[in-house]
Amino acid sequence: MSRLPRAQEYLKTGFNAEAASAARFRALAARAEREGRPNVARRLRDLAAEKDALALVQYEAAEAIREPHEDLSATVAAAVAEERYENDALYPRMIREVDAETAGVLRGVVSRQQEHAQRLTALLDALASSPGDVSA
Numbered sequence: 031m032s033r034l035p036r037a038q039e040y041l042k043t044g045f046n047a048e049a050a051s052a053a054r055f056r057a058l059a060a061r062a063e064r065e066g067r068p069n070v071a072r073r074l075r076d077l078a079a080e081k082d083a084l085a086l087v088q089y090e091a092a093e094a095i096r097e098p099h100e101d102l103s104a105t106v107a108a109a110v111a112e113e114r115y116e117n118d119a120l121y122p123r124m125i126r127e128v129d130a131e132t133a134g135v136l137r138g139v140v141s142r143q144q145e146h147a148q149r150l151t152a153l154l155d156a157l158a159s160s161p162g163d164v165s166a
């Protein structure tokens with residue numbers, strides 16, 4: 031049995047862990063900024079950038095062992111599908127099962143995500159009609 035699927039799974043787990051750490055550190059930095067502690071905020075943002083780098087290393091390692099290599103359009107198409115699943119199924123289910131205040135937060139996420147899905151779809155369309163880079 032090939033060892034690649036497990037390697038990919040672990041790299042994806044590591045990617046998710048480091049990407050979540052980066053987001054968490056940015057949230058803590060924003061809080062420190064609000065509390066008038068700019069140096070704490072700066073150190074946390076520096077650590078967030080380090081976590082981004084660790085996530086990227088693992089993303090690229092996972093991509094490198096994927097066969098066949100997916101092109102950028104396929105990856106963007108998968109991101110569109112992921113956003114739609116989250117907006118149409120995942121978040122609506124969670125919204126139905128939580129208190130009104132939390133539901134309001136999650137509805138705000140869906141609203142922003144719907145715009146993200148539109149932007150990703152526009153990017154996908156632009157990629158389809160352009161062999162190289164898209165227009166700005």
Ligand SMILES: [Fe+2]
Nearest residue numbers: 112113116143
């Ligand atoms: Fe999303």
